[in-house]
Amino acid sequence: xxxxxxxxxxxxxxxxxxxxxxxxxxxxxxxxxxxxxxxxxxxxxxxxxxxxxxxxxxxxxxxxxxxxxxxxxxxxxxxxxxxxxxxxxxxxxxxxxxxxxxxxxxxxxxxxxxxxxxxxxxxxxxxxxxxxxxxxxxxxxxxxxxxxxxxxxxxxxxxxxxxxxxxxxxxxxxxxxxxxxxxxxxxxxxxxxxxxxxxxxxxxxxxxxxxxxxxxxxxxxxxxxxxxxxxxxxxxxxxxxxxxxxxxxxxxxxxxxxxxxxxxxxxxxxxxxxxxxxxxxxxxxxxxxxxxxxxxxxxxxxxxxxxxxxxxxxxxxxxxxxxxxxxxxxxxxxxxxxxxxxxxxxxxxxxxxxxxxxxxxxxxxxxxxxxxxxxxxxxxxxxxxxxxxxxxxxxxxxxxxxxxxxxxxxxxxxxxxxxxxxxxxxxxxxxxxxxxxxxxxxxxxxxxxxxxxxxxxxxxxxxxxxxxxxxxxxxxxxxxxxxxxxxxxxxxxxxxxxxxxxxxxxxxxxxxxxxxxxxxxxxxxxxxxxxxxxxxxxxxxxxxxxxxxxxxxxxxxxxxxxxxxxxxxxxxxxxxxxxxxxxxxxxxxxxxxxxxxxxxxxxxxxxxxxxxxxxxxxxxxxxxxxxxxxxxxxxxxxxxxxxxxxxxxxxxxxxxxxxxxxxxxxxxxxxxxxxxxxxxxxxxxxxxxxxxxxxxxxxxxxxxxxxxxxxxxxxxxxxxxxxxxxxxxxxxxxxxxxxxxxxxxxxxxxxxxxxxxxxxxxxxxxxxx
Amino acid sequence: xxxxxxxxxxxxxxxxxxxxxxxxxxxxxxxxxxxxxxxxxxxxxxxxxxxxxxxxxxxxxxxxxxxxxxxxxxxxxxxxxxxxxxxxxxxxxxxxxxxxxxxxxxxxxxxxxxxxxxxxxxxxxxxxxxxxxxxxxxxxxxxxxxxxxxxxxxxxxxx
Numbered sequence: 001x002x003x004x005x006x007x008x009x010x011x012x013x014x015x016x017x018x019x020x021x022x023x024x025x026x027x028x029x030x031x032x033x034x035x036x037x038x039x040x041x042x043x044x045x046x047x048x049x050x051x052x053x054x055x056x057x058x059x060x061x062x063x064x065x066x067x068x069x070x071x072x073x074x075x076x077x078x079x080x081x082x083x084x085x086x087x088x089x090x091x092x093x094x095x096x097x098x099x100x101x102x103x104x105x106x107x108x109x110x111x112x113x114x115x116x117x118x119x120x121x122x123x124x125x126x127x128x129x130x131x132x133x134x135x136x137x138x139x140x141x142x143x144x145x146x147x148x149x150x151x152x153x154x155x156x157x158x159x160x161x162x163x164x165x166x167x168x169x170x171x172x173x174x175x176x177x178x179x180x181x182x183x184x185x186x187x188x189x190x191x192x193x194x195x196x197x198x199x200x201x202x203x204x205x206x207x208x209x210x211x212x213x214x215x216x217x218x219x220x221x222x223x224x225x226x227x228x229x230x231x232x233x234x235x236x237x238x239x240x241x242x243x244x245x246x247x248x249x250x251x252x253x254x255x256x257x258x259x260x261x262x263x264x265x266x267x268x269x270x271x272x273x274x275x276x277x278x279x280x281x282x283x284x285x286x287x288x289x290x291x292x293x294x295x296x297x298x299x300x301x302x303x304x305x306x307x308x309x310x311x312x313x314x315x316x317x318x319x320x321x322x323x324x325x326x327x328x329x330x331x332x333x334x335x336x337x338x339x340x341x342x343x344x345x346x347x348x349x350x351x352x353x354x355x356x357x358x359x360x361x362x363x364x365x366x367x368x369x370x371x372x373x374x375x376x377x378x379x380x381x382x383x384x385x386x387x388x389x390x391x392x393x394x395x396x397x398x399x400x401x402x403x404x405x406x407x408x409x410x411x412x413x414x415x416x417x418x419x420x421x422x423x424x425x426x427x428x429x430x431x432x433x434x435x436x437x438x439x440x441x442x443x444x445x446x447x448x449x450x451x452x453x454x455x456x457x458x459x460x461x462x463x464x465x466x467x468x469x470x471x472x473x474x475x476x477x478x479x480x481x482x483x484x485x486x487x488x489x490x491x492x493x494x495x496x497x498x499x500x501x502x503x504x505x506x507x508x509x510x511x512x513x514x515x516x517x518x519x520x521x522x523x524x525x526x527x528x529x530x531x532x533x534x535x536x537x538x539x540x541x542x543x544x545x546x547x548x549x550x551x552x553x554x555x556x557x558x559x560x561x562x563x564x565x566x567x568x569x570x571x572x573x574x575x576x577x578x579x580x581x582x583x584x585x586x587x588x589x590x591x592x593x594x595x596x597x598x599x600x601x602x603x604x605x606x607x608x609x610x611x612x613x614x615x616x617x618x619x620x621x622x623x624x625x626x627x628x629x630x631x632x633x634x635x636x637x638x639x640x641x642x643x644x645x646x647x648x649x650x651x652x653x654x655x656x657x658x659x660x661x662x663x664x665x666x667x668x669x670x671x672x673x674x675x676x677x678x679x680x681x682x683x684x685x686x687x688x689x690x691x692x693x694x695x696x697x698x699x700x701x702x703x704x705x706x707x708x709x710x711x712x713x714x715x716x717x718x719x720x721x722x723x724x725x726x727x728x729x730x731x732x733x734x735x736x737x738x739x740x741x742x743x744x745x746x747x748x749x750x751x752x753x754x755x756x757x758x759x760x761x762x763x764x765x766x767x768x769x
Numbered sequence: 770x771x772x773x774x775x776x777x778x779x780x781x782x783x784x785x786x787x788x789x790x791x792x793x794x795x796x797x798x799x800x801x802x803x804x805x806x807x808x809x810x811x812x813x814x815x816x817x818x819x820x821x822x823x824x825x826x827x828x829x830x831x832x833x834x835x836x837x838x839x840x841x842x843x844x845x846x847x848x849x850x851x852x853x854x855x856x857x858x859x860x861x862x863x864x865x866x867x868x869x870x871x872x873x874x875x876x877x878x879x880x881x882x883x884x885x886x887x888x889x890x891x892x893x894x895x896x897x898x899x900x901x902x903x904x905x906x907x908x909x910x911x912x913x914x915x916x917x918x919x920x921x922x923x924x925x926x927x928x
Contacts, residue, residue, distance in 0.1 A: 028866055035874030036862040036881060038808015038848030045807035078773065130802065131793055197812040197820055197909050198875040246810070246875025247909050279813040476872025476910050666869045670911030698817035698907060705904040706913040 021496075022489030023482065023523070023727065026662035030500065031244075031480040040244045044201050046214040048272040051203070052081055054265050055133040056258060056281055057123040057140055059115050062149035062350040062691030063319075066113035066122060070141040074125055077139055079132030082269055084124045086113045090264050095229035098222060098254065098512075100611035108230060110257035110264070115144065116319040117350045118691040119284025124261050126273060149350040151691040152191075153291045153316045159347030162324050167332050167398055170339030175308035179299025183375050184310075186295045187368040188758035189741075191316075191684030191693070193288035193701060194357050196475075198246020200285060201276035202259055204266040210237045211263060217242040217503070219253040219512040220471045221609040224505045226255040227263060235606075242503040245475035249674075250356030252475070253512050256286050283696035288684065290315040290325040290354035294368040299339075304380040304387045308339040313368070317346045318353040325354065326361035330446055330738070331369045333626070336393035350691045356514065358674060359734040362447050363741075370443035370742035371757060374749070383426060384442050384746060385416060396624030404623035404723035405730075407654035408444060411630040411717045415442075415652035418713060419632035428753035436636040438647075439751025445739025447731045448618035449625035449724045450515035453608050455508045455593035456525035458487055458533045462586045464562055464577035466493055466530075469501045472510035472522050477733055478663035479518060485660060486523045486727075490530035492559040493576070508591060509609040516627075516731030517615075523659055524594050524726035532590035534559065537576065544583040548574060594726070623723050627730040629653040631672070631743040637751045642766035644748055646676050649712040655735060657720040657728035668714045668736040675740025677704035683760050777841050781806065782850025792838050796830075797821045799837035800847060808848035808878045812907070819906030822879040822886075823847045829886040848878035851885065860926040861885050864919035872910035880906045884920045893924035 021027050034040040059066075071083045091107040111121060123140055127133035150156045176182060202215035211231060217223050217240055224238040245252060262275035277285045292315045299308035313327035328342040357363075377387040389412065395402050416422070424440045425431050431438040457469040468487050474480045480500045488495035501507060510522065538557050541549045541564055549557055549566060558567050565573025580586070595605065608614040618625045634648035649672055658664040681702035685694045695701045714736075720728025741759055748766070749755045756765050774789040781804060788803055797814070800806040800823070812820030814833045821832040824846040851859045861884045864870070871877040883906045887893050892902035899920045900913070908916065 028869065031874075032866045032869075032871070033858075035871060035877050036848075036858070036865050037852060038806075038878040040874055041807070042810075042875065044811075045801070047805060129791070130798060131791055195909055196873070196875070197818060197907060198810070198873070199812065244875075245873060247873040249909070276811070279815060279817075476874065478872075662869055666872060666910075666912065666915060669914055670872060673911030673913060674909070697815060698813050699815070703907060703909060704911070704913070705907060706916060707900045707904040709900070709911075709913040712914050 021485060021494065023485045023659045025485070025660065027481055027485060027495060027660055029478065029481050029663065030484050031474065042198055042244045042246050043214040043216045043242060044203065044274060044276055046203050048203065048205055050271050052126050052128060052269055052271045052273050053130040053133045054124050054126045054262055054273050054275040055137040056121050056261065056275065056277065057125065057137050058119045058281055058284060059122045060118065061115055061144045061146045062118040062151065064115050064147040065145045066115065067143040067145050069123060073141070074136040074139040077132065077136040079128040080125060080136045081128065082126040082265060084111060084261060084265060086111045090267065092230040092260060093232050095226040096611070098612055100607060100613040110260035117284065117352050119352065119693065121257055121261060124265060126265050126269060149691045151688045152349055152686045153293060153347055156316065156347045156349045159314050159345040161343050161345050165324065165326055165328060165344040167328060167340065167342045169397065172308045172310045172339040172341035175339035176297055176299040176310050179307045180302050181300045181379055182297065183372065183379055184295065184297035185372065185375065185757055186293060187371055189292045189364045189367060190759060191288060191291045192357055192678060192682045193283060193684060194249040194251035195698065195701065195703060196247025196249060196251060199277050199279055199282050200252070200256070200258065202262050203272060203274045204263040205272035206267050209233050212239045212241070214241050215259060216245040216248065216252050218245065218248045218473060218475060218514055220473065220503065220505045221509050222253065222512065222611070223255045225610040230260055231263065238505065240505045242473055245473055248475045249358045250360065250514060251286055253356065253514055258285050279698060280696040283693045284352045287323065287352045287354035289357035289360065290317065290323055292325055292327055292364040294327050294364070296368050296372040298372055298376050300376055300380065302380060304376065304382045304390055306335055306337040306391050309337050311342040314345040314347050316349045316351060316354065318351050319348050321353040322346060323354040325364060327365045327368065329361040330365035332398045333396055334369055334444060334446065335373065335391040336397065358671065359447055359738045362738045366443065366445050366738045367741050367759065370739055371745050374746040375755065385412060385421060388412065388444060396619060399619035399624050401619055401622065401624045404625040405654070405656065405719055405721040406628055407717045407719060408628040408630065411628060411652035411654055414715045414717050415630045415632045415650050418715060419650040421632060428750055433636065435639045437639055437751040439635045439637065439747035439749065441633050441743045441745070441747030441750055443631055443739040443743035443746060445629045445631065445735060446626045447516060447735040447738055449627065449730050450517040450618065451616040452511040452517060452521055452614055453593060453595040454510055454521035454525040455591065456522060456529045457508045457589065457591045458526060458529035460533050460537060460576060460588040462577060462580050464497065464575050466491055466498045467501065468498060468526055469507045470510050470522060471503065471505055471507045472518055473503045473513050475513065477519065477667060478660055479522065481663060482519055482659040483522055483526050486526040487530045490527050491534050493562040497562055511609055512612065515615065516734045519659060519732065520725035520729045521594060525592060527727060528594065529590045529592035532592050533588050536588050536590065540583055540585065541579055546583050547579065548582065621723065625721070625724045625730065627655045627735045629735055629739060631739050633743040633747050635744060635747040635751055637748060637766060642763035644680055644761055644766065646744060647710050649710060651736060652715040652717050653736060654718040655732045656718045656724055656730035658716055658718065659727070659729055661716065664732050665714050667733050669712050671734065671736030672712055672740050673704050673709055675737040676708065676744065678759060679741040679744035680760050775838065777838050779837060779840060779845060781845045782847060790837055792836065794837050795833055796835040796837045796840055797832035800832060806847050806849050810875055810878055812876065819883060820876050820879040822882040822906065824882060824886060829883055848882060851881065859885065861923040864923040864926070868915045868919040868922065870915040870919040871912050876906060876908045880908065880916060884923065887920060888924045888927055893920055896921065
């Protein structure tokens with residue numbers, strides 16, 4: 001199946017661009033076969049001996065204190081082994097957080113009687129079987145002293161401005177006041193949830209002071225550090241095993257209270273404990289995207305040229321912790337404006353601390369600015385695509401740096417061409433198909449290039465096959481596949497001779513699989529390690545007395561299709577396996593990293609893999625680096641019923657060089673589909689009486705189904721960006737959701753003449769207007 | 770206390786297993802926790818996501834809403850029983866791989882079991898029909914367009 005062309009190796013990023021199976025080709029997922037057979041082991045599928053089952057119990061008030069937990073009935077239920085409550089849970093130590101900060105030196109209590117949100121864990125029941133634990137958990141009788149709660153952002157006040165997120169240039173207020181055209185509107189997005197189809201959970205097992213966790217993870221090293229610090233054991237005493245992750249979308253990067261509770265239970269019982277968070281419990285076991293509100297005021301000339309942007313935004317956070325959904329991240333970089341002002345506030349409410357969900361910050365940010373620019377287009381009677389080109393910015397005005405690459409003009413052109421944008425009738429309500437109003441909308445998106453150092457191990461084995469190893473993970477982005485492709489290309493072996501091992505803290509460390517950074521940093525590390533292994537192999541072949549090439553006195557050798565030969569020798573050479581046998585080596589191993597040459601301090605390296613403090617900003621360096629996209633979307637709105645269906649999507653995206661277009665296109669489509677759900681379906685509904693998330697299940701919290709999704713065309717307009725990464729890629733995974741919701745909102749306006757500024761765009765909003 | 774378990778015989782993938790389980794154990798938990806057949810996935814445990822789809826008497830059912838005791842004497846097929854004993858992939862599996870009809874892989878066994886039944890039911894006649902009859906299986910990675918292509922191709926291959 002694999003044909004590898006023989007070619008000279010330059011050892012730089014231009015290698016491996018075309019041959020079968022190597023980077024740039026449309027290789028199918030290498031781990032696909034085990035997934036389609038149901039043979040891929042996800043975390044909870046590990047079956048240790050003597051396993052006990054834990055079931056969580058969550059609060060039914062949003063604020064106050066637990067008065068008492070009567071556990072007599074539960075304790076007497078069949079099979080019950082242990083009931084953990086705030087009174088008997090082992091106190092842990094506070095761990096360093098992802099920002100590298102330890103909030104206190106005091107104890108950490110994953111179960112506490114101090115209640116700050118509905119659905120907070122308050123107890124856990126452990127029993128011999130899952131059924132017994134579930135039954136006993138329902139028998140706990142918990143009483144509360146309830147206190148007033150703030151259920152959601154509405155009526156929660158103005159909050160606190162996060163100064164670090166403020167941005168200003170020019171005189172935004174003055175220029176807005178003086179602008180001939182002014183528009184100002186508020187845009188809102190609701191609580192949204194990650195809902196990976198694999199729910200959270202883990203199996204925890206202790207052997208003396210060593211803790212092993214089978215737990216899905218986007219960030220093994222940080223989670224291992226958290227457990228180590230909680231339990232005051234050395235980092236190396238924690239092993240996390242996560243070879244397959246059933247989706248994460250930002251939600252599987254941290255160790256959460258339920259993880260602590262499972263590990264406590266396993267320690268208290270001296271048995272392996274499985275804790276599966278139920279689907280309803282996942283809605284408050286960790287946070288999804290915070291609810292946001294934004295006000296955008298645009299000042300412009302009558303010709304549509306921006307003069308000023310004034311942006312004010314806020315998101316909900318929890319009572320106890322800070323989460324900023326940074327709504328200004330796109331506002332300041334998408335369009336050229338001489339005057340700009342942005343402020344972002346956080347507002348505490350009685351919720352679980354919100355978290356990262358696909359493109360945190362950029363996603364709601366783009367919703368507001370991309371709707372606002374569309375509103376301006378109608379205000380000045382201009383085509384929505386034309387106004388975007390008119391206000392195109394040639395540099396990052398905030399950072400005052402040029403773009404590394406910005407193929408956004410190309411994205412507009414390619415998307416518009418494929419969509420047929422020129423055939424659009426400009427007026428709202430001017431296109432229809434019977435009782436269906438047709439609307440065409442456009443919006444842009446962007447996501448920053450994030451960079452953290454990585455490392456990887458590449459091993460050439462005695463049989464000539466190759467092993468790549470990293471604690472980095474694959475939750476469907478294609479890590480297994482592109483790392484196999486990278487090694488195959490660098491070593492010139494068939495890709496099916498490469499085995500990739502991921503997702504185990506025993507393997508070389510990796511930073512978070514988040515911020516769309518993992519593919520870039522891991523391909524760079526594997527590329528480097530594979531070339532080091534290749535050089536060592538060639539060196540041995542040239543110099544080892546038992547090598548058939550030793551007598552040649554050659555300067556170098558070529559490797560092709562797993563065979564090694566002299567450069568101008570017409571002979572077939574010998575296989576790598578033969579060479580290793582002749583020179584008496586059972587393997588060649590290279591561990592390489594992408595740290596700066598002088599960065600050898602072990603503490604700094606540990607920090608790099610276990611915090612985000614070493615993650616480089618997109619503007620760190622001479623350029624501002626981002627991926628870009630443009631979405632062209634058609635909706636059909638039923639005139640009588642107000643139902644909105646997306647009927648066509650064409651998106652053109654600039655993610656730089658694609659390491660595997662087949663997999664990148666799948667990820668792009670996945671982001672677009674999540675964006676369709678965000679625009680039309682997804683909303684965490686909060687009961688204002690008690691702060692409960694009412695629709696905490698997959699039947700009521702609606703995500704897109706197959707029938708909601710039309711044909712989607714994605715077009716790559718990227719070019720290799722070697723400022724952004726060693727091999728030329730930019731971010732893929734998060735980019736494509738950014739801009740989808742505003743493109744749909746803009747299309748709904750074009751279809752109906754109704755401007756809906758709060759997501760999701762449900763039929764009652766369409767009918768109400 | 771009296772023993773709450775009952776003896777039951779389950780025929781899964783053409784093998785008969787005798788188990789002692791409480792009558793309240795679901796087919797899903799019987800497969801995953803007691804038979805080690807973990808290819809069938811638990812995504813919601815309340816009949817909303819389709820990840821636990823298996824075949825009982827050849828028809829697709831949600832294993833999380835089915836008690837193990839209910840399927841005694843009725844053949845059950847899971848993802849592990851789909852490919853031939855020689856290991857050849859079922860055409861639906863092959864099409865899923867070729868068309869990249871999954872990412873994380875967690876909903877995939879349920880999607881594949883649904884797709885096999887969808888084709889067998891005669892509900893794969895058009896893309897619109899495939900979308901409708903595959904909508905009981907949620908995919909958060911958003912592989913839907915590729916699933917439609919894979920099901921369409923597998924339906925043609927099986928014709």
